[in-house]
Amino acid sequence: MLTFSAVVLGTLIWMENIVSLSPARGCEAPKVISQPSQESIHPYQVVKRYPHDKQAFTQGLVFKEGDLYESTGLYGHSSLRKVELGTGRVLALRRLDPQVFGEGLTVVKGRLMQLTWQAEKALIYRPNSLQPTGKLRYHGEGWGLTTVGDQLVMSNGTNVLVWRNPDTFVIEKSRRIRVREHPLQGLNELEYVKSKILANVWPGDCIAEIDPQSGQVTGWLDLNGLYPAASRRDDADVLNGIAYDPENDYLYVTGKRWPYLYQLAVDWKANHQKKIFKSDSM
Numbered sequence: 001m002l003t004f005s006a007v008v009l010g011t012l013i014w015m016e017n018i019v020s021l022s023p024a025r026g027c028e029a030p031k032v033i034s035q036p037s038q039e040s041i042h043p044y045q046v047v048k049r050y051p052h053d054k055q056a057f058t059q060g061l062v063f064k065e066g067d068l069y070e071s072t073g074l075y076g077h078s079s080l081r082k083v084e085l086g087t088g089r090v091l092a093l094r095r096l097d098p099q100v101f102g103e104g105l106t107v108v109k110g111r112l113m114q115l116t117w118q119a120e121k122a123l124i125y126r127p128n129s130l131q132p133t134g135k136l137r138y139h140g141e142g143w144g145l146t147t148v149g150d151q152l153v154m155s156n157g158t159n160v161l162v163w164r165n166p167d168t169f170v171i172e173k174s175r176r177i178r179v180r181e182h183p184l185q186g187l188n189e190l191e192y193v194k195s196k197i198l199a200n201v202w203p204g205d206c207i208a209e210i211d212p213q214s215g216q217v218t219g220w221l222d223l224n225g226l227y228p229a230a231s232r233r234d235d236a237d238v239l240n241g242i243a244y245d246p247e248n249d250y251l252y253v254t255g256k257r258w259p260y261l262y263q264l265a266v267d268w269k270a271n272h273q274k275k276i277f278k279s280d281s282m
């Protein structure tokens, strides 16, 4: 059992009014603000641990009708995959151009949409077959992507999320994301869950829970220790993959080149200063 206090002994880097999270540290606002924590720390339980391709540099993850779809990155290794949840087996694979680095992934209007890091294009596919059906252009970097209502929400590694039209990719609004009054940098893989946007915060193993209306961080899911840092190939292999099964209310998370994908039950209403942690028994 890891206690919350053990996990959050490290504080966040605090520079020029910008919050960024350090790897293997806690997911709390900087102590130097000299205010008590105002964000909820949500307890979670590991329901099950599934195999995950440890070669997959996960950049996007989305759950659709019992299957996982995954986007992987790195030049020469990027792909789009349909993955069998129970076994981690890759059921369908579409390799990307070696010049393209895969990023965030979502399902919108029955189509899969995959971002690219610096190629400034969103790639569109049919589910199941992964047949390409088109692309849309955007300016700047692509990191995370999710679907909120009939709009897309996209991150680019900064503290800004933008809402885009799913047919044209035109930006319709944006929000600066804050921990209290402080901008939260490094917003990465996204997932819309229960009227909140969840964001992996790069680099590290923290998920921020964001109110899409205000842009305020309302809580944290602290996944430090879920897959031990000592087991990783290198420091780049951070948590980065969030998918949600609304029917059963499970969250699926993994990381870059992690051998496991975790099924989590999260209590989004609770604010525990201690998390439930069961992976030692699995």
Ligand SMILES: [Ca+2]
Binding pocket: 060, 061, 062, 105, 145, 146, 189, 190, 191, 241, 242, 243
């Ligand atoms: Ca996702």
